[in-house]
Amino acid sequence: MPSNPLAIRDIHLPDPIIWWPPAFGWWLALLLTITVIILMFWSYKKITRKTAVKSARHLLSQIQMKKDWDDPRKLTALSALLRRTAISVYPPEQVASLTGQAWLEFLDRPFKEKKFSSIQGQQLINNPYQRTINSDLKPLFEFSEQWLTAVKGNEK
Numbered sequence: 489m490p491s492n493p494l495a496i497r498d499i500h501l502p503d504p505i506i507w508w509p510p511a512f513g514w515w516l517a518l519l520l521t522i523t524v525i526i527l528m529f530w531s532y533k534k535i536t537r538k539t540a541v542k543s544a545r546h547l548l549s550q551i552q553m554k555k556d557w558d559d560p561r562k563l564t565a566l567s568a569l570l571r572r573t574a575i576s577v578y579p580p581e582q583v584a585s586l587t588g589q590a591w592l593e594f595l596d597r598p599f600k601e602k603k604f605s606s607i608q609g610q611q612l613i614n615n616p617y618q619r620t621i622n623s624d625l626k627p628l629f630e631f632s633e634q635w636l637t638a639v640k641g642n643e644k
Contacts, residue, residue, distance in 0.1 A: 541636055547569050566628065574594070599635075
């Protein structure tokens, strides 16, 4: 018997599996997850905006119909409603700090003519602090309804 040893080599283990860079499937899963999160956030914002304007329209009609409320109380409620709606629809840092004439000019943005800066609109900044109101609030409620319609049309 020949004594030729067999040419057997020692077992070689494969290189260790590294975690970076991840495989293509992991990149795809990450991209898909980010896309789903962005779409969920965008959908939530869109639904919230529509709900804010729809709720504001409903509250506006309720304020108008309140027979047991006096005009200063209705005016205060209307002013608060417009402010809350604006903060819900627009970025809060753009709206929250506006007061006086700047607030009325902001409300006038959707219109060609200055509805809220007019005498009727001035009631929003002058009359909430008075016990009696000498003018009719109907034009102001009409302006507010038109503003809500314009805001709904400008939603992104």
